[in-house]
């Protein structure tokens with residue numbers, strides 16, 4: 001038996017974060033509004049042919065350290081899940097047209113965070129019996145603009 005018991009005399013709750021990026025295009029445009037209204041609300045972000053972003057995401061899990069492995073969750077496994085669920089779905093896509101989960105909404109960073117939360121929350125349900133939950137989806141749309149969603 002390894003001597004990791006000392007720090008694990010009691011259950012330890014911890015947060016683990018993996019960062020991932022993808023490039024995508026979008027247009028902020030609500031078909032319920034006129035072109036003028038869209039331009040007033042979304043400005044240059046409503047330009048007809050859209051524009052691109054280098055999105056950076058921080059995905060944080062929360063739970064109890066496994067006393068056998070010393071992990072909350074294997075980060076290699078989290079990397080694979082994020083590649084399957086996020087990179088494959090969003091990278092080099094146009095969010096208004098190419099991503100089924102975004103087609104009925106204006107692809108703001110807020111709604112992108114909610115959609116990504118729902119995708120990952122579903123995928124991670126298989127690990128709930130290990131007391132692991134999704135804690136936060138944080139998205140940087142630009143170097144200066146970020147959104148955090150905690151599932152509420």
Ligand SMILES: Nc1nc2c(c(=O)[nH]1)N=C([C@H](O)[C@H](O)COP(=O)(O)OP(=O)(O)OP(=O)(O)O)CN2
Pocket residue numbers: 028045107108109110141142143144145
């Ligand atoms: N609440 C939100 N506001 C805005 C969103 C959004 O998703 N949620 N998105 C945009 C645009 O997509 C836009 O591209 C961001 O524009 P801007 O603020 O100009 O981006 P920068 O950080 O690069 O701007 P600087 O000029 O460097 O400050 C707009 N609003």
